[in-house]
Amino acid sequence: MYADRINALPPYLFAAIDESKARMLAKGVDVIDLGIGDPDQPTPSHIVESMCQAVRDPSTHRYPSYTGMLEFRKAAARWCHETKDINIDPVNQTLTLIGSKEGVAHIPLAFIDPGDVVLCPDPAYPVYKIGTQFAGGEPFIMPLLEENGFLPDLDAIPADMLARAKLMFLNYPNNPTSATADRSFFEEVVEFAKENDLIVVHDNAYSEMVYEGYQAPSFLSVDGAMDVGIELFSLSKTYNMTGWRLGFAVGNEKLIKGLGKVKSNIDSGAFDAIQMAGITALTSSQQCVSDMNRIYEKRRDVLLKGLQGIGLDVKPPKATFYMWAPVPKGYDSMAFSQLLLEKAGIVATPGVGFGQYGEGYIRFALTQSVERINEAVARMEKLRL
Numbered sequence: 001m002y003a004d005r006i007n008a009l010p011p012y013l014f015a016a017i018d019e020s021k022a023r024m025l026a027k028g029v030d031v032i033d034l035g036i037g038d039p040d041q042p043t044p045s046h047i048v049e050s051m052c053q054a055v056r057d058p059s060t061h062r063y064p065s066y067t068g069m070l071e072f073r074k075a076a077a078r079w080c081h082e083t084k085d086i087n088i089d090p091v092n093q094t095l096t097l098i099g100s101k102e103g104v105a106h107i108p109l110a111f112i113d114p115g116d117v118v119l120c121p122d123p124a125y126p127v128y129k130i131g132t133q134f135a136g137g138e139p140f141i142m143p144l145l146e147e148n149g150f151l152p153d154l155d156a157i158p159a160d161m162l163a164r165a166k167l168m169f170l171n172y173p174n175n176p177t178s179a180t181a182d183r184s185f186f187e188e189v190v191e192f193a194k195e196n197d198l199i200v201v202h203d204n205a206y207s208e209m210v211y212e213g214y215q216a217p218s219f220l221s222v223d224g225a226m227d228v229g230i231e232l233f234s235l236s237k238t239y240n241m242t243g244w245r246l247g248f249a250v251g252n253e254k255l256i257k258g259l260g261k262v263k264s265n266i267d268s269g270a271f272d273a274i275q276m277a278g279i280t281a282l283t284s285s286q287q288c289v290s291d292m293n294r295i296y297e298k299r300r301d302v303l304l305k306g307l308q309g310i311g312l313d314v315k316p317p318k319a320t321f322y323m324w325a326p327v328p329k330g331y332d333s334m335a336f337s338q339l340l341l342e343k344a345g346i347v348a349t350p351g352v353g354f355g356q357y358g359e360g361y362i363r364f365a366l367t368q369s370v371e372r373i374n375e376a377v378a379r380m381e382k383l384r385l
């Protein structure tokens with residue numbers, strides 16, 4: 001019944017966890033969910049208010065423009081200039097997305113022919129690999145190893161793969177490892193992309209979720225990046241807007257145009273009222289962002305101490321709301337997450353769900369209050385690992 005591309009989808013590894021979670025909830029267990037990467041706090045009220053006004057304006061009720069409202073693209077370009085120090089043309093180098101996931105999924109359709117290779121990090125957000133396969137491309141896995149700071153080793157990519165490779169996905173600050181990349185890594189990537197004729201797609205969904213003064217560099221802020229790449233930004237994690245579906249792509253004009261061509265044949269753009277709320281988010285004071293970061297930082301410190309206390313070797317992440325912890329000896333990631341769930345009522349995501357190189361790790365999302373995280377830590381201490 002299903003198309004080959006659906007039959008070829010990898011098995012859904014979280015099914016066992018979902019089942020156990022449902023069983024625990026049915027038993028009345030007070031489950032603490034540190035599994036999903038979805039902000040628990042509401043969208044800031046000035047953004048919600050802006051949406052309420054916009055939705056009452058009938059001019060927002062019609063089909064949006066394919067490329068996105070010019071006013072939104074201008075706001076996005078100005079935000080990029082102010083926060084990332086990059087100069088973007090809102091008309092030709094900016095495209096509104098229905099969330100950055102939409103951009104990630106559609107990019108391969110614009111640039112990948114059957115048999116083309118796409119360089120995909122592992123562990124990673126699963127859409128890089130699946131979007132590639134939907135387009136008939138062949139993912140080539142770049143392992144993200146702890147000894148390399150969870151950056152891909154570009155020199156380790158075999159020449160025959162490189163010859164067929166057309167595109168590379170990257171994501172820093174990184175989900176799930178919480179690793180960051182500095183500008184010198186991006187400089188290396190630009191040089192590598194030029195040498196090997198590669199398109200670079202940098203997924204910067206966590207660009208603003210940073211701690212202790214760390215600033216996540218934009219890929220496009222590196223010399224020459226505009227020649228080879230595009231960068232995806234998302235309002236989801238930055239402004240607690242995951243449900244709204246809004247993001248944008250910026251970068252190389254031809255690449256933006258290619259993605260736009262796919263989109264204009266598949267979707268009809270993001271709701272104008274949502275884009276108007278997005279303008280408010282991008283152009284208002286960014287105090288709400290630093291306030292959220294302070295909340296996540298407190299949670300991070302509590303969970304860090306707790307995990308270290310039970311003997312897990314975790315380091316404080318500089319960015320993202322994830323903690324990527326090696327699992328204790330004697331467990332694989334699936335067995336350890338099952339143990340946490342069944343013996344402590346804690347949901348965390350087994351690393352193997354992000355790819356084979358995620359095995360041996362577990363991901364905790366800082367999407368519960370300090371009180372709940374404290375409770376989770378207390379329950380983990382009782383496990384005596």
Ligand SMILES: *Cc1c(COP(=O)(O)O)cnc(C)c1O
Binds near residue numbers: 102
């Ligand atoms: C959450 C996430 C996204 C999706 O963001 P949306 O803008 O909500 O589609 C994209 N990439 C990574 C790495 C993410 O973690």
